[in-house]
Amino acid sequence: MKAYVEPEEVTLMEKATSYLRDRLLIRLLFRLGCRISEALGISVGDIDFNQATVTIEHLKTRLKLYCSQCGTRLSRTAKFCPGCGGGVEKAVAEEKEHRRRRTVPIDRDTLEMLREYIDRGGTVGANDKRLIFGLSRGRAWQIVRECAGRAGLGQLVNPETGEVRGISPHRLRDAFAVHAVKLDDSGDSLRLLQEHLGHQSITTTMRYRKISGEEQKEWYEKLWKTKEVKPDGP
Numbered sequence: 474m475k476a477y478v479e480p481e482e483v484t485l486m487e488k489a490t491s492y493l494r495d496r497l498l499i500r501l502l503f504r505l506g507c508r509i510s511e512a513l514g515i516s517v518g519d520i521d522f523n524q525a526t527v528t529i530e531h532l533k534t535r536l537k538l539y540c541s542q543c544g545t546r547l548s549r550t551a552k553f554c555p556g557c558g559g560g561v562e563k564a565v566a567e568e569k570e571h572r573r574r575r576t577v578p579i580d581r582d583t584l585e586m587l588r589e590y591i592d593r594g595g596t597v598g599a600n601d602k603r604l605i606f607g608l609s610r611g612r613a614w615q616i617v618r619e620c621a622g623r624a625g626l627g628q629l630v631n632p633e634t635g636e637v638r639g640i641s642p643h644r645l646r647d648a649f650a651v652h653a654v655k656l657d658d659s660g661d662s663l664r665l666l667q668e669h670l671g672h673q674s675i676t677t678t679m680r681y682r683k684i685s686g687e688e689q690k691e692w693y694e695k696l697w698k699t700k701e702v703k704p705d706g707p
């Protein structure tokens with residue numbers, strides 16, 4: 474069983490779509506390597522047709538817990554406050570929002586697809602902007618699943634846990650990352666990939682290097698490169 478989706482399989486998924494909108498969704502998830510929430514948040518104003526870039530916004534909400542007695546920050550699993558030693562049944566929750574924007578390149582072919590889609594009136598008005606997709610997260614998931622099924626793609630195996638999983642929007646992000654590291658896994662290339670994916674830590678990006686198997690292969694090949702290992706004859 475495979476661990477990730479191959480670029481040719483993404484093409485099969487695109488061909489299995491019935492609507493330009495669905496084809497564009499699959500295309501953007503793969504070519505931008507963005508998160509599903511990021512793809513659904515892209516508006517017409519985020520696309521720069523001259524520079525061939527897309528600005529992506531990553532919105533993350535984190536729940537922070539505080540002790541209601543002394544205000545000490547609490548971990549999610551804490552039973553007692555490390556500040557005052559009291560029980561934390563009445564922890565105060567505060568939601569913290571983090572917004573990070575990044576501008577990434579997009580290929581000309583996908584830009585043309587976007588242009589056609591916008592010209593056909595596919596976009597959806599939301600407040601003061603026009604969203605590319607007027608889809609819910611659930612519907613977007615469904616589209617990706619359905620197209621993977623129609624394209625005849627099987628289940629995947631999580632290379633870290635061995636768990637079997639279906640093809641979801643995040644697997645297209647993985648497919649992009651693995652495709653990139655297989656082509657070039659130098660430090661410079663990994664840093665560009667980190668920026669493109671919007672990873673805060675390079676450690677997260679380096680996981681893809683491991684997934685692609687290149688790291689392990691290189692290590693193994695090096696074992697035999699230093700000197701020829703000959704079997705001991707009698």
Ligand SMILES: [Zn+2]
Nearest residue numbers: 540543554557
């Ligand atoms: Zn306390």
